[in-house]
Amino acid sequence: MDMDAIFFAMPMSSSWTVVDFILLFLMWFVMMIAMMTASVAPLILIFVMVNRKKKQEQNPFVPTGYLICGYFLIWGCFSLLATLLQWLLQKLSLLNTEMVTTNKILGGIVLIAAGLYQFSSLKRRCLNYCLNPINFIHNNWKEGKRGAFQMGIENGVYCLVCCWVLMILLFISGIMNLLWIALIALFVLIEKNFPNAKWISYIAGVALTVYGTIVLFKSYL
Secondary structure, eight states: OOHHHHHHHSOSSSOOOHHHHHHHHHHHHHHHHHHHHHHHHHHHHHHHHHHHHHHHTTOOOOOTHHHHHHHHHHHHHHHHHHHHHHHHHHHTTOBOTTSOBOOHHHHHHHHHHHHHHTTOHHHHHHHHHHHOHHHHHHHHOOOHHHHHHHHHHHHHHHHHHHHHHHHHTHHHHOTTOHHHHHHHHHHHHHHHHOGGGHHHHHHHHHHHHHHHHHHHHHHTO
């Protein structure tokens, strides 16, 4: 992505046009695709292998694109909500020209929420589906193109519930901050594909909670 070109195309006030909104949505959607493709790759590869075996058994072949489209439909919905949130923050003057939140209290709350969410049972349940793509395929297999599309949606929902708070951190670090985008994408990749990486998730939760507490404390000084 040409981030400089996108940056200069960003509306710096709350007076967005329809074109502004579409461009911002596309920016978020492309960013989500770039960040999540690597982490969903194991599921896609397993689906390809199972589908190839079914084809050898004379069963109808289902293109993998249906699974991928279902998965990224969910992230497209998230991108729409993120775009609306960005517009709201700019309208309330809570987002500066570098697309970073200007309110330290809000930033601290988001950081603490992201840290605590790492320990939540909902996060762990959804992460288990992501950590076991073989089990997901076995337990949620649906025949046909429509079935593959539905499987993609189901896995996308689990993935979104698992990772959405981490994506909201971009409003704290900077939506256009390539380093944070890369770090979050790498963290999601490790968290979703390495079963023994639970301690990394917990360490990240502690770090975010502590950092958020420091930000909140400083905001009152």
